[in-house]
Amino acid sequence: MTxxxxxxxxxxxxxxxxxxxxxxxxxxxxxxxxxxxxxVLIAGGRFQEIGDATAVCRRHPELTPIELPGHLxxxxxxxxxxxxxxxxxxxxxxxxxxxIFKRIWIPLEAxxxxxxxxxxxxxxxxxxxxxxxxTAVDAGTRSAADMTAIARAAEETGLxxxxxxxxNDLGGGASASDPEARTxxxxxxxxHLARWQSHPLVSPSLAVSxxxxxxxxxLHAASALSAEAGVIFQTHVNEHLQAVERSLVARRQRPLExxxxxxxxxxQALVAHATLVTPDELNLLRDTDTAVAFNPVASSWKxxxxxxxxxxxxxxxxxxxGTDGTRSDGFRLMDAAETSQRLAFGxxxxxxxxxxxxxxxxxxxxxxxDAAGLKGLTGEIAPGLAADFLLVDLAVPEMTPSWDxxxxxxxxxxxxxxxxxxxxxxxxxxxxxxxxxxxxxLLRQVREAAAAVREAxxxxxxxxxxxxxxxxxxxAMIAEAxxxxxxxxxx
Numbered sequence: 001m002t003x004x005x006x007x008x009x010x011x012x013x014x015x016x017x018x019x020x021x022x023x024x025x026x027x028x029x030x031x032x033x034x035x036x037x038x039x040v041l042i043a044g045g046r047f048q049e050i051g052d053a054t055a056v057c058r059r060h061p062e063l064t065p066i067e068l069p070g071h072l073x074x075x076x077x078x079x080x081x082x083x084x085x086x087x088x089x090x091x092x093x094x095x096x097x098x099x100i101f102k103r104i105w106i107p108l109e110a111x112x113x114x115x116x117x118x119x120x121x122x123x124x125x126x127x128x129x130x131x132x133x134x135t136a137v138d139a140g141t142r143s144a145a146d147m148t149a150i151a152r153a154a155e156e157t158g159l160x161x162x163x164x165x166x167x168n169d170l171g172g173g174a175s176a177s178d179p180e181a182r183t184x185x186x187x188x189x190x191x192h193l194a195r196w197q198s199h200p201l202v203s204p205s206l207a208v209s210x211x212x213x214x215x216x217x218x219l220h221a222a223s224a225l226s227a228e229a230g231v232i233f234q235t236h237v238n239e240h241l242q243a244v245e246r247s248l249v250a251r252r253q254r255p256l257e258x259x260x261x262x263x264x265x266x267x268q269a270l271v272a273h274a275t276l277v278t279p280d281e282l283n284l285l286r287d288t289d290t291a292v293a294f295n296p297v298a299s300s301w302k303x304x305x306x307x308x309x310x311x312x313x314x315x316x317x318x319x320x321x322g323t324d325g326t327r328s329d330g331f332r333l334m335d336a337a338e339t340s341q342r343l344a345f346g347x348x349x350x351x352x353x354x355x356x357x358x359x360x361x362x363x364x365x366x367x368x369x370d371a372a373g374l375k376g377l378t379g380e381i382a383p384g385l386a387a388d389f390l391l392v393d394l395a396v397p398e399m400t401p402s403w404d405x406x407x408x409x410x411x412x413x414x415x416x417x418x419x420x421x422x423x424x425x426x427x428x429x430x431x432x433x434x435x436x437x438x439x440x441x442l443l444r445q446v447r448e449a450a451a452a453v454r455e456a457x458x459x460x461x462x463x464x465x466x467x468x469x470x471x472x473x474x475x476a477m478i479a480e481a482x483x484x485x486x487x488x489x490x491x
Contacts, residue, residue, distance in 0.1 A: 013430040015066055016420060019043065022063040024053055026394060027405070029074035031366065031380055033358075034405040039065065040073055042387045045200075045424035050381055070395035071419065072405075075380050076134025076160075076388040077330035078368030081234075081272045081293035081322025084150055084161070085109055085117055085141040087124040088446070088453050095462045098240045098302055101209075103459040106142055111456035114145040116449055121153035123446050124328070126439055128159055130432050131415050132330035134388040134423045137293070137322070137372045139234050139272065140164035140207040147192075151202045156437060158421075158428035160388060162372055164207035164234050165192040167222045168214050177215040186221055193229045200424060203374065207234040210243060211255045211264075219264040227268040232291075232373040235259070238281070239273035241304045256281040265290045270371055272322060273298070274312075275305040282308070282315055291318040291371035294363070296340040297333060298324035306344040309337065309363075310355055320371030321364045331413040334360040338410055357407030387425035393417040 020043040028038040028050065039056035041049040041063075049056050057065050089108045093100045112120065121138075128136050138150065138161055147165065154161035167185050169177035189206050196204040206222045208214040214222070219235075226233035237255045238244055247255045256277065259265050265288040272293040274285070285292065294309045312319055321333055337360045346354040369379025378388045394402070398412040421429040433439055 011066075011068065011071075011419070013420070013427060013435055016422075016427045016430075019425070020063065021425070022057065022060060022065045023068055023073060024057075024065045025068040025071045025073040025391070027072045028381055029072060029361070029365075029405075031382070034072065040381065042425045045387055045426070047381060047383050047385055047387050049383060068391060070393060072390075072392040072394050073381065074390050074392060074409075075365040076378070076390055076421065076423065077132045077333075077364045078320055078372055078374070078379060079128060079133045079136040079323050079328070079330075079333075080270065080291075080320030080368050080371050081295055081324050082124065082128070082136040082138055082328075083141075083325040084121040084124040084136065084138045084153070085112060085143060086325045087120045087127065088112075088116065088450050089458075092453075092458065092460065093302065096302065097461055098304055099242055100302055103461075107457045107459075108453060109142040110144070111452065112141070112143040112145060114149045116452060117141065117143050117145045117147075118149035118153055119442070119446055119449055121150040122157060122442060124325070125153050125157040125159040125161075126434070126442065127328040129157060129421050129429050129434075130418075131328040131333075132390050132418050132421070133159070133323075133328060134390075134421065135160040135162070135369070135372065135374065135378060137162040137205070137232075137234070137270070137320075138164050139236070140166035140205075140209070142166065142209075151196065151199070154201050157434065158201070158423045158426060160201050160203075160374075160378065160386075160423055162203045162205050162232065162374070163192075163196060164205040165189055166207050166209060167218055168209055169218045170213050170215055177218060182215065182218055182221075185218070186225065189222065189225060193225070193231065197229070203231065204229070205232050205234055205373070210236050211258050212243065212246060212250070216262040219259065219262045223264040223266065223269060227266060230373070231268070232270045233264065233268050234270050234272065235264075236273055237271040238276045239303060241276065244276055254278070254281065256284055260284050260288065267291075268373070270320075270373070272324070273303070273307065275299060275303055275307045277308065282312065282317070285312065285317045286315045289318070291320065293322035293371065294319050294337065295322040295324040295326075296336040297326040298322075299340060300336070301326055306340045308345065310341050310345060310351075310359075313355065313359065313363075318367065318371050319363050320368035321360070329415050330364060331409065331415060334364050334410045337363065357404065357410040360410050361406050386423070388423045390418055390422075391420040393419050 023040045027034045039053040169182045193204045196202045206226045223233040267289040269290040299306045341354045366379040378386045
Protein backbone atom coordinates (compact mmCIF):
# COMPACT_ATOMS: atom_id res chain seq x y z
CA MET A 1 0.00 0.00 0.00
CA THR A 2 1.41 3.41 -0.96
CA UNK A 3 1.10 6.54 1.12
CA UNK A 4 1.32 10.17 0.03
CA UNK A 5 4.59 11.84 0.91
CA UNK A 6 4.69 14.30 3.79
CA UNK A 7 5.84 17.13 1.53
CA UNK A 8 2.94 16.80 -0.95
CA UNK A 9 -0.03 15.27 0.91
CA UNK A 10 -2.30 15.45 -2.15
CA UNK A 11 0.15 13.76 -4.50
CA UNK A 12 -0.82 10.26 -5.60
CA UNK A 13 0.48 8.14 -8.47
CA UNK A 14 -2.78 8.22 -10.40
CA UNK A 15 -2.35 11.98 -10.86
CA UNK A 16 0.95 11.34 -12.65
CA UNK A 17 -0.25 8.71 -15.08
CA UNK A 18 -1.38 10.91 -17.96
CA UNK A 19 0.20 11.10 -21.40
CA UNK A 20 0.44 14.90 -21.01
CA UNK A 21 1.64 16.38 -17.72
CA UNK A 22 2.07 19.97 -16.64
CA UNK A 23 4.21 19.80 -13.51
CA UNK A 24 4.92 22.61 -11.06
CA UNK A 25 7.72 21.37 -8.79
CA UNK A 26 9.25 23.47 -6.06
CA UNK A 27 12.59 23.29 -7.86
CA UNK A 28 13.88 22.04 -11.22
CA UNK A 29 17.50 20.98 -11.74
CA UNK A 30 18.52 22.64 -15.00
CA UNK A 31 22.00 22.86 -16.57
CA UNK A 32 22.39 26.31 -15.00
CA UNK A 33 21.40 25.04 -11.54
CA UNK A 34 18.30 24.54 -9.39
CA UNK A 35 15.53 26.94 -10.36
CA UNK A 36 12.26 27.78 -8.59
CA UNK A 37 8.96 28.94 -10.11
CA UNK A 38 9.37 26.70 -13.16
CA UNK A 39 6.79 24.64 -15.06
CA VAL A 40 7.66 21.47 -16.96
CA LEU A 41 5.37 20.34 -19.77
CA ILE A 42 5.65 16.69 -20.87
CA ALA A 43 3.87 15.17 -23.85
CA GLY A 44 4.64 12.29 -26.20
CA GLY A 45 7.27 10.97 -23.79
CA ARG A 46 9.41 14.11 -24.12
CA PHE A 47 9.93 17.44 -22.43
CA GLN A 48 8.05 20.01 -24.47
CA GLU A 49 8.47 23.22 -22.47
CA ILE A 50 10.41 24.33 -19.41
CA GLY A 51 9.99 27.88 -18.27
CA ASP A 52 8.38 30.45 -16.02
CA ALA A 53 5.44 28.72 -14.33
CA THR A 54 2.98 31.56 -14.82
CA ALA A 55 3.80 31.96 -18.50
CA VAL A 56 3.71 28.24 -19.33
CA CYS A 57 0.39 27.74 -17.51
CA ARG A 58 -1.08 30.76 -19.30
CA ARG A 59 -0.13 29.23 -22.66
CA HIS A 60 -1.88 25.97 -21.78
CA PRO A 61 -5.23 26.79 -20.17
CA GLU A 62 -6.58 23.42 -21.29
CA LEU A 63 -4.21 21.60 -18.89
CA THR A 64 -4.58 21.24 -15.13
CA PRO A 65 -1.21 21.94 -13.48
CA ILE A 66 0.01 19.40 -10.94
CA GLU A 67 1.65 21.16 -8.03
CA LEU A 68 4.60 19.38 -6.45
CA PRO A 69 5.44 21.31 -3.28
CA GLY A 70 8.59 20.19 -1.54
CA HIS A 71 9.82 18.31 -4.61
CA LEU A 72 12.79 18.64 -6.92
CA UNK A 73 12.37 17.56 -10.52
CA UNK A 74 15.80 16.44 -11.71
CA UNK A 75 17.23 14.37 -14.58
CA UNK A 76 17.36 10.63 -14.06
CA UNK A 77 20.87 9.42 -13.26
CA UNK A 78 22.99 7.57 -15.84
CA UNK A 79 24.93 4.43 -14.86
CA UNK A 80 27.64 4.34 -17.52
CA UNK A 81 28.96 0.91 -16.55
CA UNK A 82 26.79 -1.95 -15.33
CA UNK A 83 26.59 -5.75 -15.59
CA UNK A 84 22.86 -6.47 -15.53
CA UNK A 85 23.37 -10.23 -15.68
CA UNK A 86 25.53 -10.46 -12.57
CA UNK A 87 22.85 -9.51 -10.02
CA UNK A 88 22.33 -13.13 -8.90
CA UNK A 89 25.93 -13.21 -7.63
CA UNK A 90 25.98 -10.00 -5.57
CA UNK A 91 27.80 -10.54 -2.26
CA UNK A 92 29.67 -13.60 -3.54
CA UNK A 93 32.42 -11.16 -4.52
CA UNK A 94 32.69 -9.32 -1.21
CA UNK A 95 36.19 -9.37 0.24
CA UNK A 96 37.61 -11.11 -2.81
CA UNK A 97 40.94 -10.04 -4.36
CA UNK A 98 41.03 -8.39 -7.77
CA UNK A 99 40.19 -9.99 -11.13
CA ILE A 100 37.07 -11.58 -9.67
CA PHE A 101 35.69 -11.86 -13.20
CA LYS A 102 37.89 -14.90 -13.78
CA ARG A 103 36.81 -16.81 -10.67
CA ILE A 104 33.21 -15.67 -10.23
CA TRP A 105 31.60 -13.67 -13.04
CA ILE A 106 32.68 -15.76 -16.05
CA PRO A 107 31.50 -19.07 -14.57
CA LEU A 108 28.35 -17.50 -13.14
CA GLU A 109 27.25 -15.80 -16.36
CA ALA A 110 28.13 -18.84 -18.45
CA UNK A 111 25.71 -20.89 -16.33
CA UNK A 112 22.71 -18.63 -17.02
CA UNK A 113 20.01 -19.89 -19.34
CA UNK A 114 17.50 -17.53 -20.93
CA UNK A 115 15.14 -17.58 -17.93
CA UNK A 116 17.93 -16.81 -15.45
CA UNK A 117 19.31 -14.16 -17.78
CA UNK A 118 15.93 -12.44 -17.79
CA UNK A 119 15.48 -12.71 -14.01
CA UNK A 120 18.95 -11.34 -13.34
CA UNK A 121 18.51 -8.41 -15.72
CA UNK A 122 15.05 -7.59 -14.41
CA UNK A 123 16.25 -7.65 -10.80
CA UNK A 124 19.19 -5.40 -11.70
CA UNK A 125 16.89 -3.04 -13.60
CA UNK A 126 14.56 -2.78 -10.60
CA UNK A 127 17.49 -2.00 -8.32
CA UNK A 128 18.75 0.63 -10.75
CA UNK A 129 15.41 2.41 -10.96
CA UNK A 130 15.01 2.31 -7.18
CA UNK A 131 18.41 3.99 -6.92
CA UNK A 132 17.46 6.84 -9.24
CA UNK A 133 19.05 5.51 -12.41
CA UNK A 134 16.86 5.88 -15.46
CA THR A 135 19.61 4.58 -17.79
CA ALA A 136 22.15 1.78 -17.44
CA VAL A 137 24.94 0.90 -19.85
CA ASP A 138 25.25 -2.89 -19.86
CA ALA A 139 28.75 -4.08 -20.72
CA GLY A 140 27.54 -7.36 -22.23
CA THR A 141 27.00 -10.86 -20.93
CA ARG A 142 29.03 -14.03 -21.32
CA SER A 143 25.88 -16.14 -21.29
CA ALA A 144 25.15 -17.99 -24.52
CA ALA A 145 21.43 -17.34 -24.05
CA ASP A 146 19.52 -14.95 -26.29
CA MET A 147 20.23 -11.34 -25.26
CA THR A 148 16.62 -10.50 -26.03
CA ALA A 149 15.98 -11.62 -22.45
CA ILE A 150 17.91 -8.56 -21.21
CA ALA A 151 16.06 -6.21 -23.56
CA ARG A 152 12.76 -7.70 -22.41
CA ALA A 153 13.71 -6.92 -18.80
CA ALA A 154 14.38 -3.31 -19.77
CA GLU A 155 11.04 -3.07 -21.55
CA GLU A 156 9.12 -4.58 -18.64
CA THR A 157 10.69 -2.32 -16.02
CA GLY A 158 11.07 0.84 -18.08
CA LEU A 159 14.82 1.16 -17.63
CA UNK A 160 16.63 2.78 -20.55
CA UNK A 161 19.42 0.37 -21.50
CA UNK A 162 22.50 0.56 -23.68
CA UNK A 163 22.82 -3.13 -24.50
CA UNK A 164 26.36 -4.32 -25.17
CA UNK A 165 27.15 -7.38 -27.29
CA UNK A 166 30.50 -8.99 -26.46
CA UNK A 167 32.74 -9.55 -29.49
CA ASN A 168 35.64 -11.46 -27.89
CA ASP A 169 37.39 -13.69 -30.43
CA LEU A 170 40.26 -14.95 -28.29
CA GLY A 171 40.26 -17.20 -25.23
CA GLY A 172 41.65 -20.33 -23.73
CA GLY A 173 45.20 -19.17 -24.28
CA ALA A 174 44.80 -18.58 -28.02
CA SER A 175 47.11 -15.93 -29.44
CA ALA A 176 45.37 -15.51 -32.80
CA SER A 177 41.73 -15.70 -33.81
CA ASP A 178 40.13 -17.76 -36.54
CA PRO A 179 39.23 -15.37 -39.40
CA GLU A 180 36.01 -17.29 -40.06
CA ALA A 181 35.00 -17.06 -36.42
CA ARG A 182 35.80 -13.35 -36.39
CA THR A 183 33.67 -12.85 -39.50
CA UNK A 184 30.77 -14.70 -37.86
CA UNK A 185 31.03 -12.57 -34.71
CA UNK A 186 31.02 -9.35 -36.72
CA UNK A 187 28.03 -10.51 -38.71
CA UNK A 188 26.14 -11.09 -35.46
CA UNK A 189 27.32 -7.66 -34.30
CA UNK A 190 25.83 -6.03 -37.39
CA UNK A 191 22.55 -7.82 -36.69
CA HIS A 192 22.63 -6.64 -33.07
CA LEU A 193 23.14 -3.03 -34.13
CA ALA A 194 20.32 -3.19 -36.67
CA ARG A 195 17.92 -4.94 -34.30
CA TRP A 196 17.97 -2.30 -31.56
CA GLN A 197 18.77 0.84 -33.52
CA SER A 198 15.26 2.33 -33.28
CA HIS A 199 13.95 0.87 -30.03
CA PRO A 200 12.31 3.38 -27.63
CA LEU A 201 14.29 2.15 -24.60
CA VAL A 202 17.12 -0.10 -25.82
CA SER A 203 20.17 1.21 -27.68
CA PRO A 204 22.80 -1.19 -29.09
CA SER A 205 26.50 -1.24 -28.34
CA LEU A 206 29.46 -3.48 -29.08
CA ALA A 207 31.94 -4.56 -26.42
CA VAL A 208 35.15 -6.45 -25.77
CA SER A 209 35.57 -7.63 -22.19
CA UNK A 210 39.24 -6.66 -21.93
CA UNK A 211 41.68 -5.97 -24.78
CA UNK A 212 43.62 -9.19 -24.29
CA UNK A 213 40.63 -11.40 -25.18
CA UNK A 214 40.24 -9.93 -28.66
CA UNK A 215 42.53 -9.91 -31.66
CA UNK A 216 43.85 -6.61 -32.95
CA UNK A 217 41.62 -7.03 -35.99
CA UNK A 218 38.55 -7.52 -33.79
CA LEU A 219 39.34 -4.55 -31.56
CA HIS A 220 39.67 -2.33 -34.60
CA ALA A 221 36.62 -3.74 -36.40
CA ALA A 222 34.26 -3.63 -33.41
CA SER A 223 35.22 -0.05 -32.61
CA ALA A 224 34.97 1.03 -36.25
CA LEU A 225 31.61 -0.68 -36.66
CA SER A 226 30.34 1.14 -33.55
CA ALA A 227 31.57 4.49 -34.87
CA GLU A 228 29.87 3.87 -38.22
CA ALA A 229 26.57 3.04 -36.47
CA GLY A 230 26.79 6.02 -34.13
CA VAL A 231 26.90 3.87 -30.97
CA ILE A 232 29.51 3.25 -28.30
CA PHE A 233 32.25 0.63 -28.19
CA GLN A 234 32.91 -0.58 -24.63
CA THR A 235 35.81 -2.29 -22.93
CA HIS A 236 37.37 -2.61 -19.47
CA VAL A 237 40.88 -1.18 -19.40
CA ASN A 238 43.75 -0.54 -16.97
CA GLU A 239 41.69 -1.72 -14.00
CA HIS A 240 43.93 -4.38 -12.45
CA LEU A 241 47.71 -4.40 -12.07
CA GLN A 242 47.90 -7.99 -13.31
CA ALA A 243 46.24 -7.08 -16.61
CA VAL A 244 48.55 -4.10 -17.13
CA GLU A 245 51.59 -6.30 -16.53
CA ARG A 246 50.31 -9.07 -18.82
CA SER A 247 49.89 -6.53 -21.59
CA LEU A 248 53.38 -5.14 -21.02
CA VAL A 249 54.91 -8.62 -21.15
CA ALA A 250 52.93 -9.74 -24.20
CA ARG A 251 53.06 -6.51 -26.24
CA ARG A 252 55.37 -4.05 -24.51
CA GLN A 253 52.33 -1.80 -24.40
CA ARG A 254 49.93 -0.98 -21.62
CA PRO A 255 46.26 -1.83 -22.40
CA LEU A 256 45.28 1.74 -23.30
CA GLU A 257 48.37 2.07 -25.48
CA UNK A 258 47.41 -1.21 -27.14
CA UNK A 259 43.89 0.06 -27.90
CA UNK A 260 45.32 3.23 -29.39
CA UNK A 261 47.82 1.31 -31.51
CA UNK A 262 45.05 -0.74 -33.16
CA UNK A 263 42.79 2.26 -33.70
CA UNK A 264 40.12 1.30 -31.15
CA UNK A 265 40.02 4.59 -29.22
CA UNK A 266 37.93 7.57 -30.30
CA UNK A 267 34.71 9.48 -29.62
CA GLN A 268 32.77 6.22 -29.93
CA ALA A 269 34.84 4.47 -27.25
CA LEU A 270 33.80 4.19 -23.60
CA VAL A 271 36.49 2.63 -21.44
CA ALA A 272 35.55 1.40 -17.98
CA HIS A 273 37.75 2.03 -14.94
CA ALA A 274 41.05 3.45 -16.29
CA THR A 275 42.32 3.46 -12.71
CA LEU A 276 45.97 2.73 -13.50
CA VAL A 277 46.80 5.40 -16.05
CA THR A 278 50.03 7.20 -16.84
CA PRO A 279 50.24 10.85 -17.90
CA ASP A 280 50.81 9.69 -21.48
CA GLU A 281 47.68 7.54 -21.35
CA LEU A 282 45.66 10.46 -20.02
CA ASN A 283 46.82 12.41 -23.05
CA LEU A 284 45.71 9.54 -25.31
CA LEU A 285 42.23 9.67 -23.78
CA ARG A 286 42.09 13.43 -24.24
CA ASP A 287 43.49 13.51 -27.75
CA THR A 288 41.21 10.73 -29.04
CA ASP A 289 38.12 12.10 -27.22
CA THR A 290 37.59 8.71 -25.59
CA ALA A 291 35.11 8.66 -22.70
CA VAL A 292 35.70 7.05 -19.30
CA ALA A 293 33.24 5.31 -16.97
CA PHE A 294 34.50 6.21 -13.49
CA ASN A 295 33.53 3.49 -10.99
CA PRO A 296 34.45 4.70 -7.49
CA VAL A 297 32.59 2.02 -5.53
CA ALA A 298 34.24 -0.70 -7.61
CA SER A 299 37.62 0.79 -6.70
CA SER A 300 36.88 0.61 -2.99
CA TRP A 301 35.36 -2.87 -3.16
CA LYS A 302 37.72 -4.72 -5.48
CA UNK A 303 40.13 -2.52 -7.41
CA UNK A 304 43.80 -1.67 -7.36
CA UNK A 305 43.43 2.10 -7.46
CA UNK A 306 41.12 5.08 -7.88
CA UNK A 307 40.85 6.71 -11.29
CA UNK A 308 42.14 10.31 -11.33
CA UNK A 309 38.72 11.60 -12.34
CA UNK A 310 39.39 15.23 -11.39
CA UNK A 311 42.57 15.28 -13.47
CA UNK A 312 40.65 13.70 -16.35
CA UNK A 313 38.00 16.39 -16.09
CA UNK A 314 40.65 19.12 -15.99
CA UNK A 315 42.10 17.73 -19.23
CA UNK A 316 38.68 17.79 -20.89
CA UNK A 317 38.23 14.00 -20.91
CA UNK A 318 34.54 13.04 -20.97
CA UNK A 319 33.49 11.17 -17.82
CA UNK A 320 30.40 9.35 -16.61
CA UNK A 321 29.81 7.57 -13.31
CA GLY A 322 29.31 3.82 -13.20
CA THR A 323 28.36 1.29 -10.56
CA ASP A 324 30.05 -1.72 -12.19
CA GLY A 325 27.11 -3.65 -10.74
CA THR A 326 28.25 -2.98 -7.17
CA ARG A 327 25.40 -0.99 -5.63
CA SER A 328 22.59 0.67 -7.55
CA ASP A 329 22.18 3.78 -5.44
CA GLY A 330 22.79 6.92 -7.46
CA PHE A 331 23.13 9.35 -4.57
CA ARG A 332 25.62 7.11 -2.77
CA LEU A 333 27.52 6.75 -6.05
CA MET A 334 27.95 10.53 -6.36
CA ASP A 335 29.03 10.69 -2.73
CA ALA A 336 31.54 7.89 -3.35
CA ALA A 337 32.91 9.72 -6.40
CA GLU A 338 33.58 12.90 -4.45
CA THR A 339 34.87 11.02 -1.40
CA SER A 340 37.24 8.85 -3.41
CA GLN A 341 38.80 11.88 -5.08
CA ARG A 342 39.18 13.60 -1.71
CA LEU A 343 40.85 10.60 -0.06
CA ALA A 344 43.04 9.61 -3.01
CA PHE A 345 44.09 13.05 -4.23
CA GLY A 346 42.45 16.00 -2.46
CA UNK A 347 43.87 15.50 1.04
CA UNK A 348 47.42 15.31 -0.25
CA UNK A 349 47.10 18.53 -2.24
CA UNK A 350 44.89 20.57 0.06
CA UNK A 351 42.01 20.48 -2.43
CA UNK A 352 39.02 21.12 -0.17
CA UNK A 353 36.32 21.09 -2.86
CA UNK A 354 37.37 18.16 -5.11
CA UNK A 355 35.21 19.43 -7.91
CA UNK A 356 32.32 20.57 -5.76
CA UNK A 357 28.85 19.09 -5.67
CA UNK A 358 27.98 20.26 -9.16
CA UNK A 359 30.87 18.29 -10.73
CA UNK A 360 29.43 14.94 -9.65
CA UNK A 361 25.83 15.82 -10.49
CA UNK A 362 27.05 16.73 -13.97
CA UNK A 363 28.92 13.44 -14.43
CA UNK A 364 25.90 11.47 -13.17
CA UNK A 365 23.49 13.16 -15.58
CA UNK A 366 24.44 15.16 -18.66
CA UNK A 367 28.08 14.04 -18.68
CA UNK A 368 27.03 10.43 -18.26
CA UNK A 369 24.61 10.67 -21.19
CA ASP A 370 27.42 12.03 -23.37
CA ALA A 371 29.78 9.22 -22.34
CA ALA A 372 27.05 6.64 -22.99
CA GLY A 373 26.42 7.88 -26.52
CA LEU A 374 23.01 9.29 -25.55
CA LYS A 375 23.73 13.00 -25.78
CA GLY A 376 20.71 14.74 -27.23
CA LEU A 377 18.40 11.99 -26.01
CA THR A 378 18.53 12.08 -22.21
CA GLY A 379 20.58 13.38 -19.28
CA GLU A 380 19.03 16.81 -18.70
CA ILE A 381 15.72 18.63 -18.41
CA ALA A 382 15.49 20.31 -21.81
CA PRO A 383 12.88 20.60 -24.58
CA GLY A 384 12.94 17.74 -27.07
CA LEU A 385 14.75 15.29 -24.80
CA ALA A 386 13.23 12.08 -23.43
CA ALA A 387 11.32 12.74 -20.21
CA ASP A 388 13.58 10.62 -17.99
CA PHE A 389 13.42 12.23 -14.56
CA LEU A 390 13.04 11.87 -10.81
CA LEU A 391 10.80 13.58 -8.29
CA VAL A 392 12.89 13.95 -5.14
CA ASP A 393 11.39 14.85 -1.77
CA LEU A 394 13.21 17.89 -0.38
CA ALA A 395 11.13 18.27 2.80
CA VAL A 396 13.47 16.17 4.94
CA PRO A 397 15.59 17.22 7.92
CA GLU A 398 18.86 16.49 6.12
CA MET A 399 18.17 19.12 3.45
CA THR A 400 16.61 21.79 5.67
CA PRO A 401 17.61 24.60 5.53
CA SER A 402 19.02 24.58 2.01
CA TRP A 403 21.98 26.73 1.07
CA ASP A 404 23.69 24.79 -1.74
CA UNK A 405 21.43 22.23 -3.38
CA UNK A 406 24.07 20.46 -5.54
CA UNK A 407 26.30 19.79 -2.55
CA UNK A 408 23.26 18.67 -0.55
CA UNK A 409 22.21 16.20 -3.26
CA UNK A 410 25.70 14.71 -3.35
CA UNK A 411 26.28 14.51 0.39
CA UNK A 412 22.88 14.33 2.06
CA UNK A 413 20.36 12.89 -0.39
CA UNK A 414 19.29 9.24 -0.33
CA UNK A 415 17.21 7.00 -2.53
CA UNK A 416 14.47 6.94 0.11
CA UNK A 417 13.72 10.53 -0.97
CA UNK A 418 12.84 9.46 -4.52
CA UNK A 419 9.06 9.74 -4.73
CA UNK A 420 8.73 8.88 -8.43
CA UNK A 421 10.84 7.67 -11.36
CA UNK A 422 9.90 8.37 -14.98
CA UNK A 423 11.33 7.25 -18.32
CA UNK A 424 9.91 8.35 -21.65
CA UNK A 425 7.35 10.36 -19.70
CA UNK A 426 5.86 7.29 -18.03
CA UNK A 427 5.71 6.74 -14.28
CA UNK A 428 7.79 3.61 -13.62
CA UNK A 429 8.25 3.58 -9.82
CA UNK A 430 6.32 5.19 -7.01
CA UNK A 431 8.09 5.37 -3.64
CA UNK A 432 10.49 2.63 -4.68
CA UNK A 433 8.06 0.13 -6.20
CA UNK A 434 6.59 -0.34 -9.69
CA UNK A 435 2.90 0.12 -10.28
CA UNK A 436 2.52 -1.80 -13.54
CA UNK A 437 3.98 -5.14 -12.42
CA UNK A 438 4.52 -7.21 -9.27
CA UNK A 439 8.07 -6.64 -8.05
CA UNK A 440 7.63 -8.80 -4.95
CA UNK A 441 6.67 -11.73 -7.16
CA LEU A 442 9.95 -11.17 -9.00
CA LEU A 443 11.85 -11.32 -5.71
CA ARG A 444 10.19 -14.65 -4.92
CA GLN A 445 11.17 -15.99 -8.33
CA VAL A 446 14.74 -14.84 -7.87
CA ARG A 447 15.04 -16.45 -4.44
CA GLU A 448 13.84 -19.77 -5.88
CA ALA A 449 15.98 -19.61 -9.01
CA ALA A 450 19.18 -18.35 -7.36
CA ALA A 451 20.01 -21.84 -6.11
CA ALA A 452 21.23 -22.53 -9.65
CA VAL A 453 24.17 -20.21 -8.96
CA ARG A 454 25.53 -22.85 -6.60
CA GLU A 455 25.97 -25.17 -9.59
CA ALA A 456 28.31 -22.76 -11.39
CA UNK A 457 32.04 -23.54 -10.99
CA UNK A 458 32.68 -20.44 -8.88
CA UNK A 459 35.90 -20.23 -6.88
CA UNK A 460 36.00 -17.98 -3.82
CA UNK A 461 39.24 -17.23 -2.04
CA UNK A 462 37.50 -16.38 1.24
CA UNK A 463 34.81 -18.42 3.00
CA UNK A 464 31.25 -17.14 3.18
CA UNK A 465 30.21 -15.50 6.45
CA UNK A 466 28.39 -18.59 7.77
CA UNK A 467 31.42 -20.76 7.08
CA UNK A 468 33.69 -18.17 8.66
CA UNK A 469 31.56 -18.09 11.81
CA UNK A 470 31.56 -21.87 11.94
CA UNK A 471 35.35 -21.89 11.70
CA UNK A 472 35.57 -19.22 14.39
CA UNK A 473 33.30 -21.23 16.69
CA UNK A 474 35.38 -24.32 16.04
CA UNK A 475 38.59 -22.46 16.89
CA ALA A 476 36.96 -21.07 20.04
CA MET A 477 35.87 -24.56 21.14
CA ILE A 478 39.38 -25.93 20.56
CA ALA A 479 40.92 -23.02 22.48
CA GLU A 480 38.48 -23.55 25.33
CA ALA A 481 39.26 -27.29 25.44
CA UNK A 482 43.02 -26.61 25.50
CA UNK A 483 42.59 -24.02 28.22
CA UNK A 484 40.51 -26.45 30.26
CA UNK A 485 43.17 -29.14 29.84
CA UNK A 486 45.88 -26.74 30.98
CA UNK A 487 43.87 -25.80 34.07
CA UNK A 488 43.39 -29.47 34.95
CA UNK A 489 47.11 -30.18 34.54
CA UNK A 490 48.08 -27.34 36.81
CA UNK A 491 45.55 -28.22 39.47
